[in-house]
Structure formats: structure tokens, C-alpha cells
Amino acid sequence: MRAQAENRHPDLEAACKHLLSSGGKRVRPALALLTGGMLAGDQERLITLAAAIEMLHTATLVHDDLIDGALLRRGIATLNSQWSPAATVLTGDFIFSTAARLAAETNSVAVMRLFSETLSTIVNGEITQLFTSRGLASRENYEQRIYAKTASLFELATASAALLSPVSAETVETARSFGNAIGMAFQIVDDVLDFTGEQITVGKPVASDLRQGLITLPALYYLELVPDDPDMAQLLSGNHAGEALIQRLVHSIRVSGATRRAMAEAEAHIAQAHAILGGFPDGVHRRALEDLADYFVRREL
Numbered sequence: 001m002r003a004q005a006e007n008r009h010p011d012l013e014a015a016c017k018h019l020l021s022s023g024g025k026r027v028r029p030a031l032a033l034l035t036g037g038m039l040a041g042d043q044e045r046l047i048t049l050a051a052a053i054e055m056l057h058t059a060t061l062v063h064d065d066l067i068d069g070a071l072l073r074r075g076i077a078t079l080n081s082q083w084s085p086a087a088t089v090l091t092g093d094f095i096f097s098t099a100a101r102l103a104a105e106t107n108s109v110a111v112m113r114l115f116s117e118t119l120s121t122i123v124n125g126e127i128t129q130l131f132t133s134r135g136l137a138s139r140e141n142y143e144q145r146i147y148a149k150t151a152s153l154f155e156l157a158t159a160s161a162a163l164l165s166p167v168s169a170e171t172v173e174t175a176r177s178f179g180n181a182i183g184m185a186f187q188i189v190d191d192v193l194d195f196t197g198e199q200i201t202v203g204k205p206v207a208s209d210l211r212q213g214l215i216t217l218p219a220l221y222y223l224e225l226v227p228d229d230p231d232m233a234q235l236l237s238g239n240h241a242g243e244a245l246i247q248r249l250v251h252s253i254r255v256s257g258a259t260r261r262a263m264a265e266a267e268a269h270i271a272q273a274h275a276i277l278g279g280f281p282d283g284v285h286r287r288a289l290e291d292l293a294d295y296f297v298r299r300e301l
Contacts, residue, residue, distance in 0.1 A: 002017065031154060032046060035161035035162060035285075037285040038280055038285035038289065039281075040165055048105050049164060052100075052105075056103075059092050062079055063088075068212065099115075100115070108164060111163050115156065121148050122153065134238075137215045137219070138215075150183050151187065158176060162175035177276055178276040178277060178289075181270070182292075185266040185296050188217055188269070189297055191209065194207055197300065210235070210250070213238070217262040218259045218261075225257070225258060231249050232249060
């Protein structure tokens with residue numbers, strides 16, 4: 001991944017090094033490597049695939065932070081907080097191109113097709129969020145949004161790894177289902193932590209989605225519990241939501257039990273993931289995937 005920016009413009013190289021050194025759990029490449037290992041895939045091609053997926057993820061974060069005006073990610077200054085919008089967009093474009101090049105190096109047309117379909121899904125999800133989702137309290141919209149934002153990339157990791165392994169088309173689809181289940185759980189937990197965490201832990205302001213008028217699963221459950229909350233009504237109406245209103249809503253959602261309900265839903269997705277894994281060969285890779293799935297609902301950032 002670091003080699004992709006070598007011998008490029010010095011500022012571009014520095015920006016890529018900054019992005020790659022800013023941390024992150026690297027769970028998407030881990031999923032690709034472990035799934036491929038479980039299915040006896042070619043290791044060198046799997047490593048290239050894993051790098052492509054993480055570069056794709058990194059590129060989407062660069063553009064997301066610019067769109068959202070985010071100044072912090074993982075507690076570190078974002079690229080757009082230090083560079084102009086033009087330079088930030090171009091850096092994201094460069095990382096997208098390196099991700100595509102790495103995906104092509106797997107020498108699999110099927111992987112390239114899935115890679116491009118996933119990028120289209122992510123972009124369409126971002127456009128939908130930008131123009132349609134704000135102020136919308138809809139379970140269907142929420143599920144579509146987190147699939148596009150997160151679960152689709154988890155599906156890419158597991159299904160592509162299966163495509164690079166000597167397995168049937170049915171096994172590829174089963175691997176995709178596993179990626180979907182843990183991807184949905186991962187994003188739900190993220191949305192819970194957006195209310196229950198602290199900025200110093202999660203690396204960004206608490207209730208960042210709510211501040212943008214985006215209604216995530218804890219807020220949806222809260223609306224079921226307290227449908228007449230005036231603060232939520234004001235937020236959904238599109239009227240200016242000041243800091244005091246946001247803080248009241250965060251407190252109300254925290255004490256209502258809504259986050260526990262959302263976490264239970266994430267745990268149900270993980271139980272589904274375990275059931276899917278039960279059909280795969282036992283061994284160190286499958287057990288590592290089981291541990292990783294469990295980690296998703298135990299993590300604190």
C-alpha cells in the first residue's frame with residue numbers, strides 16, 4: 001500500500017503516508033485474507049486483493065471527510081483540515097486509481113467486476129444520503145444506507161476472496177452473505193458508539209450523524225419509544241438544531257434503552273454470521289473469523 005505513492009509528487013506521497021499511518025483496524029483486508037485462507041486461495045493474489053480493498057476504503061474516507069467537513073478521524077487531523085478541497089479530492093482520486101490497479105493485478109475479471117459494482121454502490125449511497133436521507137426517519141432508508149456505506153465493502157472482501165479460491169459459485173455467495181452479516185453488525189455498532197462513546201475514544205465528535213440530521217438505528221428505536229419528543233421533532237423538521245438540543249437528544253437516547261436495542265440487533269447479525277461460518281471448513285482461519293465477528297460487538301471504537 002505504501003509503495004503505491006512512491007516516486008509521485010512529494011506532497012501526494014506525504015499525504016498518502018499520513019493517511020496510511022493514521023491507524024485503523026484494517027478489518028476489511030483481514031476479512032479478505034482470512035476468508036481466502038479458509039478457502040485455500042492463492043496467498044499472493046489475496047494479499048494484493050486485501051491491499052486493493054483497504055485502498056478503496058481509504059479513498060472513500062478521504063472524500064467522506066471532505067463532504068462532511070470532518071476535521072478529525074481516529075483522533076487525527078483529516079486531510080481536508082490541512083489541504084484545499086481541490087487537493088483533497090485529487091488525492092482521493094489518486095487512491096481510488098491505485099485501488100483499481102491493485103484489484104486488476106489479481107488477474108480476475110470477476111473480482112474487477114465486483115470491485116467496480118461495489119464502488120458504484122458506495123457512491124450511489126453517498127448521493128442518496130446527501131440529497132434524500134437527512135431528516136428522514138426510515139428503517140428502510142437506514143438499512144440501505146449502511147449497506148451502501150459499510151456492508152457492501154465487507155461483502156467485497158469476503159466474496160472476492162472466495163472468487164480467488166478453488167470453490168463453487170454457491171460458496172462465493174455464502175461468503176458474500178457472511179460479509180453482509182458482519183458488515184451490517186459493524187456499522188450498527190459504529191452507530192451505537194456514536195451515542196455512547198466519548199470523542200477521545202471514537203476519534204470524532206459524539207453524535208456526528210445526528211448533527212447532520214442523519215437518523216441511525218439508536219435514534220430510530222428512540223423514536224419508537226418516545227414518538228412525541230419535541231427535540232427530535234425539531235431535528236426532523238430541518239430547523240436549526242443547536243448544540244444544546246443535540247446534547248439533550250444524546251442524553252435522552254442514552255438513557256432510554258434505545259442503544260441496547262440497537263446493540264441487540266447487531267448481535268443478531270453476528271449470530272447469523274456464526275451460523276454461516278458453521279458451513280465452512282474448520283481450522284485456524286475459520287476460528288479467527290469467528291473471533292473477529294465477536295470482536296465487532298465488543299469493541300469500543
